[in-house]
Amino acid sequence: MKKDGIINNTSTDPNKILPMRYLWAREYYKSGVANNWTPEEISMQKDVEQWQSPTALAPLERKLILWNLGFFATAESLTANNIVLAAYAHVTNPECRQYLLRQAFEEAVHTDTFIYCCDSLGLNPDEIYNMYNTIPSIKAKDDFVVGLTTSIMDPAFKPIGIENIQKFLIDLIGFYVIMEGIFFYAGFAMMLALKRQQKMVGIGEQFEYIMRDESLHLAFGCDLINTIKAENPEAWTPAFQAKITELVKQAVVLETAYAYDACPQGLLGINAEQFSNYVEHIADRRLERIDLPKLYFRENPFPWMSQSVDLTKEKNFFETRVTEYQTAGSLTWE
Numbered sequence: 001m002k003k004d005g006i007i008n009n010t011s012t013d014p015n016k017i018l019p020m021r022y023l024w025a026r027e028y029y030k031s032g033v034a035n036n037w038t039p040e041e042i043s044m045q046k047d048v049e050q051w052q053s054p055t056a057l058a059p060l061e062r063k064l065i066l067w068n069l070g071f072f073a074t075a076e077s078l079t080a081n082n083i084v085l086a087a088y089a090h091v092t093n094p095e096c097r098q099y100l101l102r103q104a105f106e107e108a109v110h111t112d113t114f115i116y117c118c119d120s121l122g123l124n125p126d127e128i129y130n131m132y133n134t135i136p137s138i139k140a141k142d143d144f145v146v147g148l149t150t151s152i153m154d155p156a157f158k159p160i161g162i163e164n165i166q167k168f169l170i171d172l173i174g175f176y177v178i179m180e181g182i183f184f185y186a187g188f189a190m191m192l193a194l195k196r197q198q199k200m201v202g203i204g205e206q207f208e209y210i211m212r213d214e215s216l217h218l219a220f221g222c223d224l225i226n227t228i229k230a231e232n233p234e235a236w237t238p239a240f241q242a243k244i245t246e247l248v249k250q251a252v253v254l255e256t257a258y259a260y261d262a263c264p265q266g267l268l269g270i271n272a273e274q275f276s277n278y279v280e281h282i283a284d285r286r287l288e289r290i291d292l293p294k295l296y297f298r299e300n301p302f303p304w305m306s307q308s309v310d311l312t313k314e315k316n317f318f319e320t321r322v323t324e325y326q327t328a329g330s331l332t333w334e
Contacts, residue, residue, distance in 0.1 A: 005232070006022065006093045006231060008158065014092045017095055025093070025099050026099075028219070028220045032103070032216055033102070039117075042202050044117070044203070046201060051200075066127070069123070069203075071131065073111070073131075078145070078146065080111070083107065090168055109213075116206075120202075135261075141258060144178075145175060148171060169229070169235065169236075170243075173225060173247070177221065177222070177286045181218045181282070182252065182286060187262075189275060190262065191204055192208065193302075196304070222289045226290060244292065278301050283296060284296050284297065
């Protein structure tokens with residue numbers, strides 16, 4: 001492990017952000033600031049009218065909305081906890097820490113989004129915020145990611161030595177690649193499919209803004225992972241790569257089960273198999289982003305998803321071809 005690397009830096013004062021070494025981290029911070037938003041900026045009046053109407057939404061659509069609010073409401077908190085309690089402690093580079101603080105703020109905004117939705121629609125918060133315990137397919141996803149990070153939360157943990165660097169990489173991959181990069185996306189597709197039909201457009205717009213934020217989180221996380229790999233190549237062994245690939249395969253199984261559970265009969269012309277294909281498509285994108293081979297070779301069944309996140313007509317990260325992704329030294333907008 002390099003003593004002046006991105007983790008456990010012992011040769012540079014972490015309180016001195018200048019001069020910067022990882023300029024790409026600074027670019028993510030500036031992009032996050034430029035994307036700033038709050039949920040209260042978005043009107044929920046039409047959503048309230050549709051939610052209170054006995055005919056505007058089908059029972060399956062109501063279930064799907066509740067389940068997605070329930071999953072995201074606690075998943076965002078789990079992600080924020082990992083940033084503050086794990087990633088920030090071990091990523092000692094100051095410009096990366098600056099972005100991690102920005103990301104933590106954005107997770108707080110996302111958490112506030114679901115408070116705003118619950119309050120506006122008059123939902124039962126006990127029902128929504130307990131779904132990560134009461135809905136098996138939601139619980140399975142959360143338990144899977146949290147189970148990957150248990151040892152990292154130990155205050156005595158340090159990513160020193162091959163085994164512990166690998167544990168830290170699993171933590172980062174668990175939250176950036178699997179939680180934010182895979183587990184969020186069937187839910188995004190479901191909610192934005194509703195919005196495309198002019199249903200719950202206020203919630204849909206908030207999901208668009210969340211997805212735009214998450215595309216930055218995912219891209220930063222992958223650049224962070226790739227930098228740790230480059231600086232600690234002894235940790236990125238073939239056996240470890242196979243382990244990561246297997247974790248992604250397990251994640252796809254869990255997210256596919258959630259897609260079929262939340263939308264068993266299809267929605268507005270989109271069936272559960274298409275949601276499953278979308279999960280496999282984005283899983284391949286995530287694997288390629290951290291230099292692992294694709295597994296599924298699925299075409300994107302929802303090309304409109306890239307339009308939904310591209311709110312400022314800037315190239316988004318998660319739908320860009322892998323050859324257009326920037327390495328851990330630069331970040332460009334096209």
